[in-house]
Amino acid sequence: MTESPVPPEVLTRRVMDFVRSHLSDLDLSERVIADNLGVAIAQIRDLSASTQFDLDRWIVAERLRLAHHTLARQGSGWHPEQSRRWGFGSTSDFIEEFTAAYGVSPRDWQRISAEERRAGRPPDERC
Missing domain, CATH: 1.10.10 (Arc Repressor Mutant, subunit A)
Incomplete structure (x- = not known):
């Protein structure tokens, strides 16, 4: 059958x-x-x-979306090894993909998000 x-x-x-x-x-x-x-x-x-x-590209995009969201809400202290938590086997691949997708590095995005929160504004999700 x-x-x-x-x-x-x-x-x-x-x-x-x-x-x-x-x-x-x-x-x-x-x-x-x-x-x-x-x-x-x-x-x-x-x-x-x-x-x-493109399933592979969509998986990467979803992983990046999760990382972007998480980093925006973390106070500080992003560590490159966190990229494994989002399914990236290589920190350099994660940084490259994140920067290409959002135009800023993960560390800069976290800094920008923290500054926005301190100023009482939600982080600009377009970054």
Whole structure:
């Protein structure tokens, strides 16, 4: 008996939910996602191809969003090894990706956010 494929919109939501709850897993991959969702890896790949959804880039973007949010709320003292907590295996990759995405380094973003809080303003989430 063959299992019927999961409809794309359902699979997309399940993939997104799974990824968001496993962002810190360094081994997060198509295979891990497929295995945990009980679908064939081909379904994950087909979903990415049919929707032009770059799963790997989206995972990085979600990890960066989490780091951006966390750093904005931390008082100070960002340490490069924190990047592993957000699923980045390399601190230099994290810094490079963060800076490219937000236009400031993680350390500068944390400093800017702290200054904004002290001034009674919410951090500019666009940075």
